[in-house]
Amino acid sequence: MISLKLERELEKCLDFMYGYMLLKAYFFVLRTGVIQSEYPNHSYAEEWKKCSVDKNVLEHALKLLSLNADVSCLDLCDTLDRASYFALIHPNHPNITLGFIKDADLWNIWLAESPFRISREAIAEIADIGSDKLKVVDFGCGSVSPVYYGSVIGSKGLYTGVDSSHSMVSIARHRVKTERLDWVNIKKGNVESKIIPARKYDVVICSSILQYVDSIQAVMRNAGELLDYDGTVIVFSEVFRDLEPDKESLMSLYYRLIPGFRRFPAVSEILECLDATGANYRYRTAGRNLLVVEFGGR
Numbered sequence: 001m002i003s004l005k006l007e008r009e010l011e012k013c014l015d016f017m018y019g020y021m022l023l024k025a026y027f028f029v030l031r032t033g034v035i036q037s038e039y040p041n042h043s044y045a046e047e048w049k050k051c052s053v054d055k056n057v058l059e060h061a062l063k064l065l066s067l068n069a070d071v072s073c074l075d076l077c078d079t080l081d082r083a084s085y086f087a088l089i090h091p092n093h094p095n096i097t098l099g100f101i102k103d104a105d106l107w108n109i110w111l112a113e114s115p116f117r118i119s120r121e122a123i124a125e126i127a128d129i130g131s132d133k134l135k136v137v138d139f140g141c142g143s144v145s146p147v148y149y150g151s152v153i154g155s156k157g158l159y160t161g162v163d164s165s166h167s168m169v170s171i172a173r174h175r176v177k178t179e180r181l182d183w184v185n186i187k188k189g190n191v192e193s194k195i196i197p198a199r200k201y202d203v204v205i206c207s208s209i210l211q212y213v214d215s216i217q218a219v220m221r222n223a224g225e226l227l228d229y230d231g232t233v234i235v236f237s238e239v240f241r242d243l244e245p246d247k248e249s250l251m252s253l254y255y256r257l258i259p260g261f262r263r264f265p266a267v268s269e270i271l272e273c274l275d276a277t278g279a280n281y282r283y284r285t286a287g288r289n290l291l292v293v294e295f296g297g298r
Ligand SMILES: C[S@@+](CC[C@H](N)C(=O)[O-])C[C@H]1O[C@@H](n2cnc3c(N)ncnc32)[C@H](O)[C@@H]1O
Pocket: 100, 111, 116, 139, 140, 141, 142, 143, 144, 145, 162, 163, 164, 165, 168, 189, 190, 191, 192, 206, 207, 208, 209, 212, 213, 260
């Protein structure tokens, strides 16, 4: 179970983040005149033209900004905002510093902050990660989660992190070695590629990863196989597009500056992928940003 306090803290942090990006978007439109002007990166400018960011958003933004939220996401938000100006010039402008390979050192800082920090605590609570001998796989583990979950799991359990960025993997391995967490393994790999399970796991974590994959179906199939269709999958997303369609349109304008971003997942889409596995499962949402799936056999 997740405490209501943590669930609310996560929502508040993501609402604050959205409020801040609304404000940034308002000034971006004002400063660049993107709605009336032409820019070299035509397709990015066109996306902004479709988005209605006018004076009316200010009141909503200020309301969200007055929430008593964890504000440590501001550095990531400012980098997204800064990148949006350079993206009008070229989609791969060198001043866009958001890549999981090129800018892993920056992601290593951001991943230690909210909303990722709070989502980790929430996931650990939901999956009761500190319980005895738990075996956990973390899809798109990044550089911070392996030490966090590894420490909570303890030496009787097992944690395997999988990440496609060699830079993130190398930071994660270094941190794990420093902390001497021998029960933590980090593998470089793509979570969409077919995984042949070497052992059965109890929990699969998909935290802020589904927006970067082409096939959620492939990821859910891998999760099911690793659990032998008996265990828990926990999905965290900054936005589920069917739960918060308004948030999705603006946040996608910023997140698409992160190399590899596809689109925010929808809960309904994930459930369709789970149906396609033919397995029995139950699901529940914990607030607006967490989906918990319990497989119960095939
Ligand atoms: C926003 S970070 C989230 C990291 C971690 N899950 C957390 O919550 O702190 C997304 C991570 O997913 C990884 N990633 C993206 N696409 C991937 C894929 N197809 N297979 C494996 N990892 C992937 C990136 O390299 C990055 O480390």
